[in-house]
Amino acid sequence: MFTYLLRRLVYVIPVALGVSLICFLLVHIAPGDPLVAVMPIDATAEQEAEMRAVYGFDKPLPVQFGIWLGNAVQGDLGRSIATGRAVAPEVTRAVGNTLLLAAAASVIGFPLGIFFGFMAGYLRDTVWDRIITATAIAGVSTPNYWLGMVLVIIFSITLPWLPSMGAGPGGSSDWTWDWLHMRHLVLPAITLAVVPMGIVMRTTRALVSDILDQDFVQALYAKGMTNSGVLRHVARNAAPTALSVIGLQLGYLLGGSILIETVFNWPGSGYLLSVAILQRDLPMLQGTILVLAMFFVTLNLLVDIAQSMIDPRISRA
Amino acid sequence: MSALVEIEDLTVRFSGERTVHALNGVSLSVEKGEVVALLGESGSGKSVTLKSLMQLLPGKRTKIGGKIAFDGRDVLKLKGRELANFRGPEVAMIFQDPSLALDPVYAIGTQIAETVMRHEGLSRPDANARALDMLKRVRIPSPERRLSNYPHEMSGGMRQRAMIALALACGPRLLLADEPTTALDATVQMQVLLLLRELQQEMGMSVIFVTHDIGVAVEIADRVAVMYAGTIVETGTIAEIIKDPRHPYTKGLLAANLHGAVKGARLDAIPGAPPTLEEPPTSCPFAPRCPVAMAACHAARPPLISKGPGRAVACILEAESVL
Numbered sequence: 285m286f287t288y289l290l291r292r293l294v295y296v297i298p299v300a301l302g303v304s305l306i307c308f309l310l311v312h313i314a315p316g317d318p319l320v321a322v323m324p325i326d327a328t329a330e331q332e333a334e335m336r337a338v339y340g341f342d343k344p345l346p347v348q349f350g351i352w353l354g355n356a357v358q359g360d361l362g363r364s365i366a367t368g369r370a371v372a373p374e375v376t377r378a379v380g381n382t383l384l385l386a387a388a389a390s391v392i393g394f395p396l397g398i399f400f401g402f403m404a405g406y407l408r409d410t411v412w413d414r415i416i417t418a419t420a421i422a423g424v425s426t427p428n429y430w431l432g433m434v435l436v437i438i439f440s441i442t443l444p445w446l447p448s449m450g451a452g453p454g455g456s457s458d459w460t461w462d463w464l465h466m467r468h469l470v471l472p473a474i475t476l477a478v479v480p481m482g483i484v485m486r487t488t489r490a491l492v493s494d495i496l497d498q499d500f501v502q503a504l505y506a507k508g509m510t511n512s513g514v515l516r517h518v519a520r521n522a523a524p525t526a527l528s529v530i531g532l533q534l535g536y537l538l539g540g541s542i543l544i545e546t547v548f549n550w551p552g553s554g555y556l557l558s559v560a561i562l563q564r565d566l567p568m569l570q571g572t573i574l575v576l577a578m579f580f581v582t583l584n585l586l587v588d589i590a591q592s593m594i595d596p597r598i599s600r601a
Numbered sequence: 602m603s604a605l606v607e608i609e610d611l612t613v614r615f616s617g618e619r620t621v622h623a624l625n626g627v628s629l630s631v632e633k634g635e636v637v638a639l640l641g642e643s644g645s646g647k648s649v650t651l652k653s654l655m656q657l658l659p660g661k662r663t664k665i666g667g668k669i670a671f672d673g674r675d676v677l678k679l680k681g682r683e684l685a686n687f688r689g690p691e692v693a694m695i696f697q698d699p700s701l702a703l704d705p706v707y708a709i710g711t712q713i714a715e716t717v718m719r720h721e722g723l724s725r726p727d728a729n730a731r732a733l734d735m736l737k738r739v740r741i742p743s744p745e746r747r748l749s750n751y752p753h754e755m756s757g758g759m760r761q762r763a764m765i766a767l768a769l770a771c772g773p774r775l776l777l778a779d780e781p782t783t784a785l786d787a788t789v790q791m792q793v794l795l796l797l798r799e800l801q802q803e804m805g806m807s808v809i810f811v812t813h814d815i816g817v818a819v820e821i822a823d824r825v826a827v828m829y830a831g832t833i834v835e836t837g838t839i840a841e842i843i844k845d846p847r848h849p850y851t852k853g854l855l856a857a858n859l860h861g862a863v864k865g866a867r868l869d870a871i872p873g874a875p876p877t878l879e880e881p882p883t884s885c886p887f888a889p890r891c892p893v894a895m896a897a898c899h900a901a902r903p904p905l906i907s908k909g910p911g912r913a914v915a916c917i918l919e920a921e922s923v924l
């Protein structure tokens with residue numbers, strides 16, 4: 285177990301390096317000159333060269349990567365081309381807001397998805413199963429930005445119960461743990477939760493249904509286990525796969541909330557990314573993607589470790 | 602001796618995509634401390650008979666008729682808690698493939714311990730001690746270490762021993778063994794058979810042992826019931842069946858086995874195939890393959906004719922010889 289953990293931790297290093305390289309290259313390979321947005325239209329060649337030198341764009345790519353990575357490791361993600369402000373604090377705040385939204389959506393989506401998925405699997409081919417499965421399919425196939433807009437129309441405009449813009453009163457982007465701020469979380473979190481909930485529901489249902497067909501379940505009944513005892517075994521058998529699906533969906537919540545953040549003006553990383561893309565703000569873009577990607581890598585690591593703790597076949601085999 | 606299990610005219614019909622009349626009037630009794638082998642080709646209804654005894658058949662799609670009495674109790678009427686308490690301490694089962702019948706994500710010791718905790722209300726340390734004791738009794742080497750092993754960490758033979766330890770942990774009065782050695786190598790198969798026989802004598806339980814292999818039946822059983830197409834066609838002691846088979850199907854089996862000479866030869870050496878059982882048989886189910894079949898065999902089902910205590914044959918030739 286310990287050696288497995290160690291090995292798994294060591295594997296993270298090349299993955300993280302590779303991911304950083306891809307983040308770096310993606311942005312540099314993209315067409316268009318990053319300085320266009322900030323350069324005066326009538327800039328001279330010298331002015332342009334000077335500007336390039338300031339941002340380090342004059343050096344060869346490998347050197348640029350080395351410098352960027354070295355700084356990134358120390359927590360310095362450079363300065364925004366568009367605003368001139370340091371990237372790291374802005375990314376930290378935005379990713380923090382995205383994490384907050386993802387966490388809220390997880391708290392809503394995953395327990396419900398698991399619970400109803402389990403019910404549907406256990407009560408398969410009954411009316412309950414059909415109702416739950418139909419709901420899951422509806423959830424997965426509804427475009428979530430559309431759902432977000434519908435919710436805004438109903439709960440913010442028709443019934444003015446909940447705010448629809450920003451992460452705090454007056455569109456503030458600084459989070460505080462009070463109702464005034466938490467109200468802002470409700471609609472985007474629900475909107476974001478629907479698709480992962482449906483996916484987790486369907487996966488759990490399929491898992492449970494598969495496991496119930498396995499011989500060992502009959503053997504459990506044969507040794508006199510009660511329904512609740514058998515369900516404990518089923519849950520433990522379903523957990524590793526369910527966890528990996530949840531991990532993937534968490535990744536989706538982190539990276540895929542861009543539309544929802546736009547609909548709700550949520551000051552998160554998706555919002556930051558969309559602005560950075562429009563402004564060709566290279567350092568901002570790289571920084572945001574890098575931080576998100578590192579969260580992704582960490583998330584995968586955690587899921588793998590949790591899986592290996594539940595399923596002995598993973599680490600010992 | 603009094604019968605521990607009395608199966609009377611048991612019928613099982615599966616509905617669903619395909620209707621299967623899996624059992625068509627099975628009657629069998631097992632004495633206390635007796636080992637009965639259920640012998641028959643694949644699909645003859647051996648497993649279904651065992652599963653009926655524990656109510657393990659899928660409830661919705663299965664229609665069961667007849668009666669099963671266990672020590673005077675009506676097994677088919679057990680429900681809920683009563684049924685769960687019956688499974689384990691009264692009747693236990695070992696399965697053909699232990700790698701499928703054990704939960705892959707629980708340690709062997711835990712799987713045994715949870716059973717005795719469930720039935721005898723033991724504390725966890727006491728239950729673990731029982732698990733260890735059981736592993737010793739089935740002679741698993743270094744049992745302390747094996748307690749924390751998972752099924753995939755053991756060999757096939759060890760897994761089957763662990764399965765036996767699990768089944769016997771609550772001291773059942775009847776053990777159902779569904780081809781427990783079929784998936785094992787020949788040498789391991791013999792070891793497991795000897796172990797089972799020994800444990801059976803030690804614990805004094807009754808056993809119904811399902812097999813398609815006459816050689817295995819000879820090793821383990823006191824008495825044999827030969828099954829064909831969801832019916833029992835002949836019963837008798839091992840000696841009676843081997844030396845004096847009466848039913849043409851049993852004769853065919855023995856001949857096939859003798860000519861094949863090897864133990865473990867499959868019982869498919871008789872030309873033809875068993876009926877599909879979409880309809881319940883209205884004539885002798887063996888008639889299409891029977892070398893001595895006559896018109897009367899196609900007209901009606903021959904009854905199981907008693908030839909003395911524990912000896913019976915379902916063939917009209919036997920009825921004639923009585924006349």
Ligand SMILES: Nc1ncnc2c1ncn2[C@@H]1O[C@H](COP(=O)(O)OP(=O)(O)O)[C@@H](O)[C@H]1O
Nearest residue numbers: 615621623642643644645646647648649650659
């Ligand atoms: N759960 C089930 N649903 C439908 N048909 C079944 C089921 N279990 C067994 N059968 C059918 O019943 C017949 C007897 O099966 P079985 O008792 O498993 O045979 P065997 O003698 O090889 O153990 C077979 O035709 C099989 O297909």
Ligand code: SF4
Nearest residue numbers: 885888891898916917
């Ligand atoms: S009843 Fe007729 S067909 Fe059936 S086994 Fe006897 S002789 Fe053969």
Ligand SMILES: [Mg+2]
Nearest residue numbers: 647648649779
């Ligand atoms: Mg079988």
